[in-house]
Amino acid sequence: MNALRILSDEHQSLAAVLHAIRFMLKDIAAGKLEPDRALFQAMVHYLEAYAEQRHHPKEDRLFAILKTRTAQGAEALATLSAEHAAGPERIAALRRALADFTADPRTLDAFAAAFDQYATFYRTHMMLEEEAVLPLAHHALTPADWAEVDAFFAEAETDKGGEDFSALFDRLVECAPEPIGLGARPYAATR
Ligand SMILES: [Fe+2]
Numbered sequence: 001m002n003a004l005r006i007l008s009d010e011h012q013s014l015a016a017v018l019h020a021i022r023f024m025l026k027d028i029a030a031g032k033l034e035p036d037r038a039l040f041q042a043m044v045h046y047l048e049a050y051a052e053q054r055h056h057p058k059e060d061r062l063f064a065i066l067k068t069r070t071a072q073g074a075e076a077l078a079t080l081s082a083e084h085a086a087g088p089e090r091i092a093a094l095r096r097a098l099a100d101f102t103a104d105p106r107t108l109d110a111f112a113a114a115f116d117q118y119a120t121f122y123r124t125h126m127m128l129e130e131e132a133v134l135p136l137a138h139h140a141l142t143p144a145d146w147a148e149v150d151a152f153f154a155e156a157e158t159d160k161g162g163e164d165f166s167a168l169f170d171r172l173v174e175c176a177p178e179p180i181g182l183g184a185r186p187y188a189a190t191r
Pocket residue numbers: 056059080084125129
């Protein structure tokens with residue numbers, strides 16, 4: 001059942017980046033922070049790539065097994081799976097708003113509105129998983145199911161061809177303003 005802890009940890013990382021973007025937008029609107037467009041781009045990339053490449057595939061596997069064990073939670077699972085499928089479309093809307101803001105800083109409000117919409121959606125999505133589905137999996141899966149899930153998760157973690165999301169997260173924290181990060185400094189993809 002290590003898998004449940006991994007999913008919760010991944011939610012924490014995604015929530016931290018959502019929180020960071022919200023914090024920065026608030027300070028930019030208040031004139032307290034200069035926007036770092038490269039940092040915003042890297043954060044939105046993190047939200048997209050980490051969720052799509054690392055997080056959702058693990059959940060999809062767990063949910064598929066859960067469905068074979070119980071009819072409970074069927075509605076929540078259908079909602080979550082539709083939301084996973086619509087993930088790229090939702091993040092594309094956020095990307096477009098960020099591209100507009102990068103081209104024209106006067107569109108800050110539109111970017112902030114697009115971000116709010118995305119953040120609200122994703123927080124609700126994670127909450128449904130944490131409150132309705134993960135506890136159900138905790139009770140419904142058999143030891144053999146957990147062995148299968150844990151093996152799948154371990155395999156996903158050792159996918160050496162993928163991006164180093166932990167290093168990316170650290171760079172985001174290094175460049176984010178205090179108190180959410182180590183202090184505002186220009187974001188660069190590599191050090
Ligand atoms: Fe999910």
